[in-house]
Amino acid sequence: MTRTRAIASSCAAWILTVLATPVQAQQFPSRPIKLVVPFPAGGGIDVTARIAAQALGGVLGQQIVIENQGGAGGAIATNAVAKAEPDGTTLLYHSTTGIVHAAVTAKLPYDWLNDLAPISITTRFAPVMIVSPTLPVKDLREFIALLKGNPGKYSFASSGTGTAVHLAEELFKQKAGVDMVHVPYRGTGAAMPDLLTGRIAMMIDGVPVQTKNIQAGTVRALAVTTDTRSPVLPDVPTMKEAGLDYVVPFWTAVYAPARTPKPIVDKLAAAIAQTMKNAEVTKRLAEVGTEAVGSTPAELDALTRQQFSLYRGIVASNPELVEGR
Numbered sequence: 001m002t003r004t005r006a007i008a009s010s011c012a013a014w015i016l017t018v019l020a021t022p023v024q025a026q027q028f029p030s031r032p033i034k035l036v037v038p039f040p041a042g043g044g045i046d047v048t049a050r051i052a053a054q055a056l057g058g059v060l061g062q063q064i065v066i067e068n069q070g071g072a073g074g075a076i077a078t079n080a081v082a083k084a085e086p087d088g089t090t091l092l093y094h095s096t097t098g099i100v101h102a103a104v105t106a107k108l109p110y111d112w113l114n115d116l117a118p119i120s121i122t123t124r125f126a127p128v129m130i131v132s133p134t135l136p137v138k139d140l141r142e143f144i145a146l147l148k149g150n151p152g153k154y155s156f157a158s159s160g161t162g163t164a165v166h167l168a169e170e171l172f173k174q175k176a177g178v179d180m181v182h183v184p185y186r187g188t189g190a191a192m193p194d195l196l197t198g199r200i201a202m203m204i205d206g207v208p209v210q211t212k213n214i215q216a217g218t219v220r221a222l223a224v225t226t227d228t229r230s231p232v233l234p235d236v237p238t239m240k241e242a243g244l245d246y247v248v249p250f251w252t253a254v255y256a257p258a259r260t261p262k263p264i265v266d267k268l269a270a271a272i273a274q275t276m277k278n279a280e281v282t283k284r285l286a287e288v289g290t291e292a293v294g295s296t297p298a299e300l301d302a303l304t305r306q307q308f309s310l311y312r313g314i315v316a317s318n319p320e321l322v323e324g325r
Helices: 004-027 044-062 070-082 098-106 138-148 164-176 188-197 207-216 262-276 279-287 297-317
Strands: 031-037 062-070 090-096 116-125 127-131 154-160 183-184 200-205 220-224 252-256
Touching: 004 062, 031 044, 044 062, 044 116, 044 154, 044 252, 044 262, 044 279, 062 262, 070 090, 070 098, 070 116, 070 207, 090 098, 090 116, 098 164, 098 297, 116 207, 116 262, 116 297, 127 207, 138 220, 154 188, 154 220, 164 183, 164 200, 164 297, 188 200, 200 207, 207 220, 252 262, 252 297, 262 279, 262 297
Parallel strands: 031 062, 031 090, 154 183, 154 200
Antiparallel strands: 090 252, 116 252, 127 200, 127 220
16 A cells, blocks of 8 residues: 555655646746856857857846856866756756867766756857968968978867867878877967967967968968868868868857756757857857857757767767766
8 A cells, every 4th residue: 555655655656756847947947047168258258158158148038148168178067067956947058178188088066967967059160270470381271291301390289178179180180191289288379479480380260269370371270170261261161172081060058957958948049149149249148259059959969969079089089088988
C-alpha cells in the first residue's frame, strides 16, 4: 500500500509539473534575468553581451543583469550556470572559447553537451590571418609557398597555449602542410610588437581587434577564416577563396541549464532573434566589428556539436594540448 501511494504521489507530481510548464512560460520572466559572462568587463565579448542584454530586456519586459565571472578559462561561470535553477533566470553568454576550453581540458565539473541547453547564437565575427609587413608575400598562396620552402624557420603567435587562436593556427598548419614554431603570448595584443618587427611571422585574431591595423596597413591581412567575407573587411578573401579548405568561425551564444523547460527556451530564443533584428542593435554590433545573428535552439545545438567535433579533432592531432592529462 505504501509503495502504491508513493508511485501515485510521484505520478501526480510529474503531472502537475507538466501542466504547470505552459503557465510558467506564459508568466516568464517574472523577475530579472542574470546573464553570466565568463570574461572581464570591458572586453570584446562583454561589450557584445551588454549591447544584446540592453535590447533583450526591452523585448522581454524584464531587466537583464550582466554578471562578469572570470576564472579557470570560463569554467567557473559555465559550471555556475549548469548547476543553477533551470527556470530561465540564469543564463550563460559564452563563445567559441568555451568549446575550445572543454576540448583541451581533461576534467571539468560539467558536460557541456548534457548540462547546458542551447538557446540562440547571438553574434559571429570572422577571425583573420595577419602577417608581418616585413614578409615578402602579398597573399595566402605566397605565404604558404614561403613556409614550405623554409620549414621550421618562421613562427606564429597565439594568445596562449590551448586557446581558440592557437587551435585555429594549428589547424592551419595541418591544412596547409607547413611547419611553423608556436610562440604563446598573454593575449594577442602582447604579440603585436614582435609581429610588426618580423620576429613573429603570422597570427590569427578577431576582425574587431585588427580592423584598424589592417586598414592602416600596419599589418597585412591574407584571409578571413569564415565561410563568407567579413562585412567589415569586404576586400579580404576567405581561406577557401584563397585556395585553402579551411573554415573556423568565432561566435557568441546564450545557453541555459539543461533542464530548463522547452517553452521557456523557445521564448528566450524568439526574443533574442527579435533583438538581433533590431536596427540599433545591428548598428552598434557592426561598429565593434561583430555581426548580429539570432537563431533557433536547434541551430545553436548543431553549431555546438560541430564545433566540438572540430576542436576535439585538432586536439586529437596535438595531444600535448590537453590540460590535466
